[in-house]
Amino acid sequence: MINMSLSRQAAFAPANTADIADALLKETGLRIEVDRRRGRAAALNPAGRFEKREHESFDDGWQTLETLEPFKTDVQVEKPRAIITRNESPDIPFDRSINPYRGCEHGCIYCFARPTHDYMGLSAGLDFETKLFAKPDAARLLERELSKPGYKVKPIAIGTNTDPYQPIEKEWRIMRQILEVLDKANHPVSIVTKSALIMRDIDILSSMAARGLVKVALSVTTMDRKLARLMEPRAATPARRLEAIRALNEAGVPVGMMIAPVIPxxxxxxxxxxxxxxxxxxxxxxxxxxxxxxxxxxxxxRDWLLRHYPDRYRHVMSLIRSMRGGKDYDAEFGKRMKGAGPYAWQISRRFELAAKRLGISRGRSLQLNTDLFVPPSGQGVQLSLL
Incomplete structure (x- = not known):
């Protein structure tokens, strides 16, 4: 199988949707049968970019495809040596984050974190939604890292890669354990999620909010239940996310909203x-x-767009490329989050005017308290020799 380069993908514009669909399937592999991927957003499971071989299932006339099982959520334990990830990106307002899980069962088709599954030898497609990794040692590792001499306190961001409140959190409760450590240490944290499960932890969040240690943002991408179901199949409905916003606000937790992503x-x-x-x-x-x-x-x-909104495919992709320098994506700092050009400016201006009319501030105004931090001293923490 020959993979098209990103530049060729960007320039590719066949005459009709059937030609586009054929080209995409040649590029990424065959679509998985509907019965095997029911409740999932991706229909493809191409090999990762680091793999030397790619495998495809095909009907050899002996009904062998009928014996393949549906994609089910499988969770493996990951044991990292550290839990706090650092970054120096000028596009984001934090320099450290925690990801309790790798992969995300929410299955949002647009998720920019999908390519990280390549590092596990898995696919950014259906594997990202079904083959998940949990980090049950996260709270213990966090205690150890926060207790290190010379640790400098800054807010930790959670939910910036995969959702800490995805469905498997109900069983694993890793996010709650992390919050318990942060709460005890008086350490500030910011959280982004699409899940109403965050209401389970209002007891901890409200206590931390009283000390200026937490802020939360719910990601709401649409008010259309049908679109949400197709685009984010296992995330909370828009109504449930608004319910979570209301509950957090009533509990005194500073709560914001992310429209992420905006899709033209x-x-x-x-x-x-x-x-x-x-x-x-x-x-x-x-x-x-x-x-x-x-x-x-x-x-x-693009495959998802062709399956669900074929009549809009060319228009959507044309607008995306008009904001990305003619490409599907421009990773340049300063442009990758907001885009460039007249249409990107229009989106920015509309958002700004609507927020101003409603008295809503832009998301980075609230400063969390870093003065109350007390290094952990519990079991498993590295003790001083002094």
Whole structure:
């Protein structure tokens, strides 16, 4: 199988949707049968970019495909040596984060974290949604790292890669254990999620909020239940996310909203409606991120768009490329989150005017308290020799 380069993908524009679909399937492999991927967003499971071989299932006339089992959620234990990840990106307002899980059962088709599964020898497609990794030692590792001499306190961001409140959190409870460590140490944290499961931890979050240690943002991408179901099949419904915003606000937890991503000609017309709903639920701040299609995310998203909105395919992709310098994605710092050009400016201006009308601030205004930190001293923490 020959993989098309990203530059060729960007320039590729066949005459009709059938030609586009054929080209995508040649590029990424055959679509998985509907019965095997029911409840999932991706229909492809191409090999990762680091793999030397790619395998395809095909019907050899002996009904062998009928014996293949549906994709089920499988969770493996990952044992990292450290849990806090550092970054120096100028595009994001934090320099450290925690990811309790690798992969995400929410299965959002546009998720920019999908390519990280390549590092595990797995696919950014259906594997990302079904073959998950949990880090049950996260709380213990966090205690150890926070107790190191010379540790400098800054807010830790959680939910920036995969969702800490995805469905498997109900059983594994890793996120709650992390919060318990942060709460005890008076350590500030910011959380982004699409899940109403965050309401389970309101007891901890409200206690931390009283000390200025936490802020939360719910990601609401659409108010259309059908679109949400197709685009984010196992995430909470829009109504449930608004319910979570309301509950957090009533509990005294500073809560904001993320419209992430904004997809031109698909959900960008809802910007004002989403902000209106958020304001009614009690959001205090809001922000947005333009759709990002790095690496394998581009063919996965384009295939999804062809399956569900074939009449909009050319228009959506044309607008995306108009904001990305003619490409599916531009990774340049300063541009990758918001895009460039007239259409990107229009989205930014609409968001700004709607937020101002509703009295909602842009998402980075609240400063968390870093003065109360007390290094952990519990079991498993490295003791001083002094």
């Amino acid at each position: 000609a698909l959900n960008d017309h809802e910007i004002e409606r989403i902000l209106d709903a958020g304001a009614a639920a009690g959001v205090q701040s809001a922000n947005y991120i333009l759709l990002r299609l790095p690496l394998e995310v581009s063919p996965l998203f």
